[in-house]
Each structure stands twice: as structure tokens, then as C-alpha cells.
Amino acid sequence: MRIVVTGGAGFIGSHVIDAYRAAGHDVLVIDSLWEHGGGRRANVPENVSLVHMDVRDEAIGRVFADFAPEIVSHHAAQHSVAISARDPLYDAQINVIGLLNVLECAQKSGVRKVIFASSGATFGTPERLPITDDTPQHPSSPYGITKMVGEHYLRFYKASRGLDFTALRYGNVYGPRQDPNGEAGVISVFIGKFLAHEPVRIDWDGDQTRDYVFVEDIARVNLAALERGSGGCYVIGTGVRTSVNQIYRRLVEITGFEAPVIHAPQRPGDARDAQFDATRARLELGWTPSTDLPDGIRATYEYFERLSGRGV
Numbered sequence: 001m002r003i004v005v006t007g008g009a010g011f012i013g014s015h016v017i018d019a020y021r022a023a024g025h026d027v028l029v030i031d032s033l034w035e036h037g038g039g040r041r042a043n044v045p046e047n048v049s050l051v052h053m054d055v056r057d058e059a060i061g062r063v064f065a066d067f068a069p070e071i072v073s074h075h076a077a078q079h080s081v082a083i084s085a086r087d088p089l090y091d092a093q094i095n096v097i098g099l100l101n102v103l104e105c106a107q108k109s110g111v112r113k114v115i116f117a118s119s120g121a122t123f124g125t126p127e128r129l130p131i132t133d134d135t136p137q138h139p140s141s142p143y144g145i146t147k148m149v150g151e152h153y154l155r156f157y158k159a160s161r162g163l164d165f166t167a168l169r170y171g172n173v174y175g176p177r178q179d180p181n182g183e184a185g186v187i188s189v190f191i192g193k194f195l196a197h198e199p200v201r202i203d204w205d206g207d208q209t210r211d212y213v214f215v216e217d218i219a220r221v222n223l224a225a226l227e228r229g230s231g232g233c234y235v236i237g238t239g240v241r242t243s244v245n246q247i248y249r250r251l252v253e254i255t256g257f258e259a260p261v262i263h264a265p266q267r268p269g270d271a272r273d274a275q276f277d278a279t280r281a282r283l284e285l286g287w288t289p290s291t292d293l294p295d296g297i298r299a300t301y302e303y304f305e306r307l308s309g310r311g312v
């Protein structure tokens with residue numbers, strides 16, 4: 001199949017490319033290499049074409065017409081909750097107008113299906129855990145709002161224009177190539193600090209939990225969505241809650257180094273816990289996560305250790 005991956009120079013998108021290519025598909029990347037994102041030219045394999053373009057650019061229509069993709073995997077986004085809170089206008093320009101431009105161009109050039117990187121942030125802080133696909137969506141950040149709006153637009157384009165979709169509502173994704181200098185992605189941020197022998201910052205009491213999913217499992221669900229999950233939105237998580245303190249302890253175990261800890265207050269709007277029940281993804285996409293967190297943290301640590309050329 002011919003597949004366009006928007007945001008393919010980023011953390012998750014680049015692993016999605018790897019999975020598509022390993023399955024024999026032909027991939028083209030569109031990415032603006034946004035300065036605040038995790039996009040790097042080096043994340044795109046040498047023999048994959050990268051079109052340096054913003055998803056809001058109408059010229060995407062020409063790129064689609066030339067490449068004639070059957071699928072668009074839409075991973076390009078303003079991906080930061082904090083930036084969305086500071087600048088909701090910018091967030092909506094990329095995550096809503098950019099998506100609409102992609103959908104318009106996709107539909108006009110005969111794309112069969114759009115796979116959309118949605119988010120657990122569309123649920124905000126739910127009344128009860130785990131979050132399922134039937135949990136009401138009450139996003140508490142502009143980022144969560146624009147991702148939820150994206151799902152509604154996908155339903156509209158399927159109903160009115162026949163453009164199929166699958167939306168994948170990821171939990172907290174981690175793994176190799178995640179930006180260790182970003183403001184999110186606690187696992188890669190901590191690994192960066194452990195390798196540099198610097199203190200790590202733990203907000204709140206460190207017992208807040210998240211549902212961490214290894215990026216190769218995310219790549220596999222993107223592969224499944226090529227053929228399955230027509231018109232569906234799926235919660236994608238492991239069902240396991242892990243605290244920041246547990247991640248810290250795991251890194252101490254792996255490295256033998258007790259990184260100094262700086263304690264900081266709760267970040268405004270930070271949820272206490274998150275946990276996702278991906279039963280529908282298992283039943284309809286045939287997907288289950290296969291990497292548990294201790295192994296995934298080790299694999300991520302070893303990747304960054306190789307990159308930096310040193311251990312602790």
C-alpha cells in the first residue's frame with residue numbers, strides 16, 4: 001500500500017513508518033520539523049522521502065495527487081498540553097485547521113482511510129477509572145479539546161464524503177527517539193538526567209500514576225488499523241497504572257545510580273491517575289500490548305545510552 005505519514009519525523013510517527021515498511025508498504029513523510037516538537041530529519045530512514053511542509057499548507061493536495069496514497073496516517077500535531085494552554089489559538093490552527101486541510105486534500109485525491117493519532121487527553125479527568133471507549137469525553141485542556149474535535153470531523157467526513165477513518169486514543173507513549181528535552185515524556189526526561197548525572201524533578205508526591213505504552217506497541221496498532229477498525233475510536237493503553245516514583249526506582253535499579261531528586265509542587269491541572277481499558281481495541285483491532293514497562297524502560301534506557309556513548 002502507499003501510505004503518507006504526517007508527523008513521520010517525530011517520535012511516534014517514525015516508529016509507525018518502521019512498522020509499515022517492515023510490512024512491505026511504500027511510505028512518504030510530510031513534516032514541518034516544528035521547532036518545539038520531537039521531529040528530526042534523522043528519524044526518517046534514508047530511503048524514505050520527506051516533504052518538508054506544514055499540514056496547513058494547501059500544497060499538500062499536490063503531494064497527495066502525485067503520490068496517490070491509499071492511507072494517510074495523521075500524526076503531525078501540536079502535541080503539548082502546556083503549549084495548548086498558553087496558546088490555544090496556535091493549538092487549534094495545527095490540530096483543527098491542519099487536520100481539516102489534510103482531510104479535504106485526502107478526500108479529493110481518493111484516499112481510502114485516515115488513521116488519526118487521538119489522545120487519552122480527550123477524556124480529561126473522568127469520574128472513574130479505567131477509561132473505556134464509553135467513558136464520556138470532558139477534555140480539560142485545549143489540546144484535549146482539539147483532539148476530540150478531530151474525532152468529530154472524522155465522523156463527519158466518513159458520513160458525508162465516504163472517507164473512512166480509525167482514531168487511536170493513546171495513553172502515555174514512551175520509548176526510543178522520544179525527545180528527552182521536552183516538557184512531557186517523563187521516562188525519556190528522567191533517562192536524560194540519569195545519563196547526565198543530573199538531578200531529576202519529581203512533581204507533587206510522585207505517587208500520581210499514568211498508563212505507559214511502549215512505542216513499538218503503538219506502531220503495531222497503526223499497522224492493524226490499515227485493515228481494521230473502520231469508523232472506530234479506540235482507547236489504547238495497557239491497563240496498568242505506574243507512578244513517577246516507580247519509574248524513578250526502576251531507573252535506579254537499571255543504572256545503580258541514585259539520581260538526586262528535586263521535589264516540586266503539583267503542576268496546575270495535572271490529573272492524579274490515568275488508566276485505559278483497551279478491550280475494544282483487542283476485540284476489533286486484534287491488538288494487545290506486548291512490552292511490559294520494566295522491559296520497555298530498559299530498552300529505552302539502552303537506546304539513549306548508545307546515543308550518548310556512555311552509561312552512568
Ligand SMILES: NC(=O)c1ccc[n+]([C@@H]2O[C@H](COP(=O)([O-])OP(=O)(O)OC[C@H]3O[C@@H](n4cnc5c(N)ncnc54)[C@H](O)[C@@H]3O)[C@@H](O)[C@H]2O)c1
Pocket residue numbers: 006007008009010011012013030031032033034035036037038039040053054055056074075076077078079094098117118119120169170171172173174
Ligand atoms: N507522545 C504521547 O504520549 C502521545 C499521546 C497521545 C497522542 N499523541 C499524538 O501522537 C502524535 C505524535 O506525537 P509525538 O509524541 O510523536 O510528538 P512529536 O512532536 O515527536 O511528533 C509530532 C511531529 O509532528 C510534526 N509537526 C508539528 N506541527 C506540524 C505542522 N504544523 N505541520 C507538519 N508537521 C508538524 C513535528 O515536527 C513532529 O515531527 C501527535 O498527534 C500527538 O498529539 C502522542
